[in-house]
Amino acid sequence: MANRPIIFLRAIVLRCPYCGSGGTFRHWFGMKARCPSCGLSLATGNRVGANLLNLVAAEVLLMAAIVTVVVRRWPNPPWDTLQIAAPLLMVVTPLVLYPFSKMLFVAIDLAMHPEAAPDANVHGVGS
Ligand SMILES: [Zn+2]
Structure with missing residues (x-):
């Protein structure tokens, strides 16, 4: 098995973390149940954690973007634009x-x- 940085790099580019092959998604919101190349289970037991990770990452990125805009445009931040852009x-x-x-x-x-x-x-992975 690849080392941990490789596993996470493969995941970031939407490839199977275990074997690195593509084709793990049917469409943007539909992940296949198993990797078509190695058979790694992709669907079981990860819904809550993945959704939590998604929401936390989205909130952190959004807050960072808003804070950046406000700080860079201070003392006149574009409040009208932020009122529309932030919810969107x-x-x-x-x-x-x-x-x-x-x-x-x-x-x-x-x-x-x-x-x-x-x-x-x-291969005795994990030992
Ligand atoms: Zn795989």
Whole structure:
């Protein structure tokens, strides 16, 4: 099994964290149940954690963007623009981050439980 930085890099580019192959999503919001190449389970047990990761990441990015705009434009921040942009970004950001958070949580799960990898018993991963 690849080391942890490789696992997370693969997840960030939406590839299977275990084998690095693509094709793990049917569409932007639809992850396949298993990796088509290695058979790693992608769907089981990661819904709550992945959604939590998605919402936290979206909120942090949104707050960072708002604070950046306010600080850079101080003493006259564009409040009218922020009143429209902030709620819009609050909806759009989790949708954009959705597949990344799903795949990152699969990577987190794989890093924490390497014994769940498809051929862990064959190669003695985790020992
Ligand atoms: Zn795979």
